Amino acid sequence: MDIKQMVKQDQEVIKLHNKQLVLEVIRKHRPISRAEISKATKMSATSIGRIVNELSGEGLVKETSLTSTGVGRKAIKLDIEPGGRYSIGVDIQKKRILIGVMDFSEKLVLKEQVVHTAEEAAPEATAALIAQTVRQCLEDRGIERSKVAGIGVGTPGVIDHAGGIVLLSATLGWRNIPLSAMLFEATGFNTVIDNDLKVKILGEYLFGSTKGLDKTVLINVGTGIGASLIINGEIFRGGSNSAGELGHTTLDPNGNLCSCGKRGCLQTYIEESALLAEARRIKPIEDIMQLFEAARAQETWAMEIMHRTSLYIGITINNIVCLYNPDTVIISGDLVENYGEILELIQEQCRTVIWEQFRDSLKVIASELAGQAIVMGAGALALQLDKQP
Amino acid sequence: MDIKQMVKQDQEVIKLHNKQLVLEVIRKHRPISRAEISKATKMSATSIGRIVNELSGEGLVKETSLTSTGVGRKAIKLDIEPGGRYSIGVDIQKKRILIGVMDFSEKLVLKEQVVHTAEEAAPEATAALIAQTVRQCLEDRGIERSKVAGIGVGTPGVIDHAGGIVLLSATLGWRNIPLSAMLFEATGFNTVIDNDLKVKILGEYLFGSTKGLDKTVLINVGTGIGASLIINGEIFRGGSNSAGELGHTTLDPNGNLCSCGKRGCLQTYIEESALLAEARRIKPIEDIMQLFEAARAQETWAMEIMHRTSLYIGITINNIVCLYNPDTVIISGDLVENYGEILELIQEQCRTVIWEQFRDSLKVIASELAGQAIVMGAGALALQLDKQP
Numbered sequence: 001m002d003i004k005q006m007v008k009q010d011q012e013v014i015k016l017h018n019k020q021l022v023l024e025v026i027r028k029h030r031p032i033s034r035a036e037i038s039k040a041t042k043m044s045a046t047s048i049g050r051i052v053n054e055l056s057g058e059g060l061v062k063e064t065s066l067t068s069t070g071v072g073r074k075a076i077k078l079d080i081e082p083g084g085r086y087s088i089g090v091d092i093q094k095k096r097i098l099i100g101v102m103d104f105s106e107k108l109v110l111k112e113q114v115v116h117t118a119e120e121a122a123p124e125a126t127a128a129l130i131a132q133t134v135r136q137c138l139e140d141r142g143i144e145r146s147k148v149a150g151i152g153v154g155t156p157g158v159i160d161h162a163g164g165i166v167l168l169s170a171t172l173g174w175r176n177i178p179l180s181a182m183l184f185e186a187t188g189f190n191t192v193i194d195n196d197l198k199v200k201i202l203g204e205y206l207f208g209s210t211k212g213l214d215k216t217v218l219i220n221v222g223t224g225i226g227a228s229l230i231i232n233g234e235i236f237r238g239g240s241n242s243a244g245e246l247g248h249t250t251l252d253p254n255g256n257l258c259s260c261g262k263r264g265c266l267q268t269y270i271e272e273s274a275l276l277a278e279a280r281r282i283k284p285i286e287d288i289m290q291l292f293e294a295a296r297a298q299e300t301w302a303m304e305i306m307h308r309t310s311l312y313i314g315i316t317i318n319n320i321v322c323l324y325n326p327d328t329v330i331i332s333g334d335l336v337e338n339y340g341e342i343l344e345l346i347q348e349q350c351r352t353v354i355w356e357q358f359r360d361s362l363k364v365i366a367s368e369l370a371g372q373a374i375v376m377g378a379g380a381l382a383l384q385l386d387k388q389p
Numbered sequence: 390m391d392i393k394q395m396v397k398q399d400q401e402v403i404k405l406h407n408k409q410l411v412l413e414v415i416r417k418h419r420p421i422s423r424a425e426i427s428k429a430t431k432m433s434a435t436s437i438g439r440i441v442n443e444l445s446g447e448g449l450v451k452e453t454s455l456t457s458t459g460v461g462r463k464a465i466k467l468d469i470e471p472g473g474r475y476s477i478g479v480d481i482q483k484k485r486i487l488i489g490v491m492d493f494s495e496k497l498v499l500k501e502q503v504v505h506t507a508e509e510a511a512p513e514a515t516a517a518l519i520a521q522t523v524r525q526c527l528e529d530r531g532i533e534r535s536k537v538a539g540i541g542v543g544t545p546g547v548i549d550h551a552g553g554i555v556l557l558s559a560t561l562g563w564r565n566i567p568l569s570a571m572l573f574e575a576t577g578f579n580t581v582i583d584n585d586l587k588v589k590i591l592g593e594y595l596f597g598s599t600k601g602l603d604k605t606v607l608i609n610v611g612t613g614i615g616a617s618l619i620i621n622g623e624i625f626r627g628g629s630n631s632a633g634e635l636g637h638t639t640l641d642p643n644g645n646l647c648s649c650g651k652r653g654c655l656q657t658y659i660e661e662s663a664l665l666a667e668a669r670r671i672k673p674i675e676d677i678m679q680l681f682e683a684a685r686a687q688e689t690w691a692m693e694i695m696h697r698t699s700l701y702i703g704i705t706i707n708n709i710v711c712l713y714n715p716d717t718v719i720i721s722g723d724l725v726e727n728y729g730e731i732l733e734l735i736q737e738q739c740r741t742v743i744w745e746q747f748r749d750s751l752k753v754i755a756s757e758l759a760g761q762a763i764v765m766g767a768g769a770l771a772l773q774l775d776k777q778p
Contacts (some may be wrong), residue, residue, distance in 0.1 A: 227712070315642055
C-alpha cells in the first residue's frame with residue numbers, strides 16, 4: 001500500500017474516529033456546547049457542526065433547552081438521547097438469570113429476574129429463556145430492535161471472551177459452550193460474553209464505588225470466591241483469562257482438605273458452605289442468614305465465625321495486594337451484601353495483616369452496585385459492540 | 390490541526406517507523422535478504438533499498454557474504470553490525486555491582502564485577518563507581534562513546550521507572566534517589582532504571598529460558614524474595630510498579646512472626662536467613678553452602694529443610710498461578726543457582742499443591758541466564774533508548 005492509498009484509508013478512519021470521539025465527549029461531559037466540544041476535541045467549529053448534525057439525524061444526540069452559563073449568557077447545549085441506543089446486560093448465575101436493558105445514557109431502564117432450575121440451566125434452554133425474556137423486555141418498553149446495539153453476558157467460569165465460548169463453568173456445569181453464537185442465533189443480536197467477576201469490576205469501574213479508579217481489585221465472597229483486577233483502566237486477564245481464581249489459593253499449608261484434593265484452599269474457610277458447616281457445629285441452622293442474625297444478636301460462636309472470616313479475608317487482601325499492587329479493594333458478593341457489618345471487621349483486620357508498605361494508602365470499600373454490577377458492566381460491554389467494524 | 394498537516398506529520402512518523410521496522414526485522418531474522426525484508430514488511434523493493442543504504446551508512450547493518458539458499462541460487466543477505474551500537478547493563482545489588490557491555494547483536498562482549506562495601510553503596514559513591522567502571526570498560530574494548538545508546542540499570546526496591554527514581558530500596562538503604570539523573574551526570578549517557586526482578590524477567594524473555602514465552606512468572610529466592618510477570622509480552626507493574634512483592638505474602642496465618650510485625654510472612658520461611666536459622670538449630674554452620682552440602686550428603690535434617698522449602702515454594706507457585714494465570718514459572722536466585730537439586734523437589738511438590746485446573750499445563754523451570762539475566766535485560770532496556778524521541 002502506498003502513501004496515497006494510506007492517506008485515503010486514513011481519512012475514512014479519521015472521519016469515523018472523529019465521530020466517535022465527539023459522541024464520547026458528549027457522553028462524558030453532557031450537557032456540553034458545540035464550542036466546548038470544539039475546544040475539547042481540537043476540531044474546527046465546522047467539523048463539529050457537521051458531526052453533531054449527523055449524530056442528531058441518527059437520533060443519538062439532542063439539543064437541551066437554553067441554559068444559563070452563570071454570567072447571564074445562554075448557550076444551547078448538547079446531550080445524548082437516552083432512547084437513541086440500547087443494550088442488553090445479562091448476568092447468568094446458578095439459579096437465576098438477571099437481565100437488564102440499558103439506555104444510551106447508561107441507565108438501567110428495565111430489570112428482569114428469571115429463576116431457572118438446574119435442568120433449565122442447560123445451555124440451549126438458557127439461551128432460549130434469555131431470548132424470550134429479552135423479546136418481552138423490548139416489547140414492554142416499546143424498544144425497536146434496530147436500536148439495540150447487542151447483548152453483553154457475564155457468567156461464572158473460564159470464558160474465551162474473544163471466541164465467545166464458555167470453556168468451563170463448574171457453577172453451571174457447562175464445558176465448551178459457544179454461548180455467543182447460541183445467543184446470536186436465538187436473538188439475532190450480536191453478543192459478547194465474559195467472566196462474571198471481570199464484568200463486575202468493569203461495572204464498578206464505570207458506574208460504581210470505584211468509578212474512574214483504575215487500580216482496583218474486586219474480591220467476591222459468597223457461594224463462590226474470586227477476584228478481578230482493573231489496572232490502568234484495563235481488565236487484567238492473565239494468560240488465559242483465568243487470573244483471579246482465588247478459591248484455590250492456599251490459605252494454610254496444614255489446613256482443611258479441599259474437594260480439589262489440595263490442603264488449605266481459601267474456599268474451604270470463607271465461602272458460604274464453609275461458614276454454614278462451621279455454624280452447624282454449634283446450631284442446626286437452615287441457611288446462612290441465621291448465622292448473620294446470630295452474629296447481630298452478639299452470640300459468641302457466631303461472632304467468632306465472622307471474626308475469623310474477616311481475618312482470612314484480610315490475609316487474602318494482603319496476598320492480593322502484594323501481587324497485584326492496586327490502591328483500592330472492593331468487597332462484593334453475598335457475604336457483604338447480606339452482612340454489611342463484615343466490612344468494618346475486615347477493615348480492622350487490614351490494619352494488622354496488610355504489609356506496612358501498602359497499608360496506609362490502601363482503601364477497602366464495599367460494592368455500591370451490589371447485585372446490579374454484572375448486568376451494568378455487561379450492558380456497557382454490549383454498547384461497545386457498536387464501535388466494532 | 391487539519392488533515393494536510395496531519396498527513397505531513399504522519400509521513401515523517403511513517404519514515405522513522407519504517408526505518409525502525411526494517412532494522413527490527415533484520416535483527417530478528419538475520420541474516421535476511423532485501424527481498425525477504427520487502428515481503429515481511431510489505432514495503433517496496435525501492436523503499437527497502439533506500440532504508441538499508443541508510444542503515445548501512447550509519448554502520449548498523451552490513452552485507453554478509455553470498456550464501457546458498459539451498460536450491461543453488463545465491464543471495465546477498467543482510468545482518469546487523471554487532472559493533473554498530475552498544476549499551477551498558479548494570480545490576481546493582483547489596484555487595485556487588487555487575488556491569489556488562491552489550492553489542493548490537495545483543496551479546497555481552499564484556500562483564501565486570503565490582504565489589505562495594507556498605508559505605509560504598511551510598512548513592513553518590515555508587516554512581517561514581519559505575520561511571521568509572523563504564524569508562525574503563527569502553528576504553529578496554531576501544532568503544533567510542535558515540536556508539537553507546539545508554540545505560541540500563543536493574544536494582545532491588547520500589548522504582549519509579551518513568552521518573553528514574555529509586556523510591557525505596559531496603560536492600561541498598563536508599564530512599565528517593567534520582568539515580569537516572571545521577572548516572573547521566575556522572576557518565577553523560579542516558580540512563581533507564583527499573584526494579585531488578587522486572588529487568589530480570591525481561592532478560593529471560595528476550596534471551597533466556599523463556600525466550601518468546603509471553604505468559605511467564607519469575608520467582609526469585611535467595612537473600613530476598615520476589616516475583617515478576619511478563620504477560621502478553623509486557624512487564625506487569627501493578628498500580629505503582631510494586632507488583633510481585635512476594636516476601637510479605639502470608640504463607641501461614643498462625644506462623645512465624647516477621648520483622649514487619651505481621652505473622653506468617655513467606656520470607657520468614659524460605660529466604661536465606663530463614664534457612665540458616667533453621668539449620669543452626671541442628672548445626673552451627675557458617676554459611677548456606679554448608680546446608681546444601683549436608684543435603685547433598687543426605688543428612689536427614691538438611692534434607693528436611695530442603696523438603697519443606699520446596700513445599701512452601703510450591704504453595705507459593707500455586708498462589709501466584711491462581712492470581713496471575715501464567716503458563717510458565719522460572720525459578721531463579723541464589724537458592725536454585727547454588728542448590729540446583731531444589732528444582733526437581735519443587736516440581737514434585739507442584740504435582741500436588743498446584744490447583745488441578747492449572748497443574749498439567751504449567752511448566753516450572755530454572756533460569757538459564759542465572760547471574761547474567763539482570764545485566765542482559767538492563768542492556769536490552771538501554772538499547773531501546775535509541776527509539777525514544
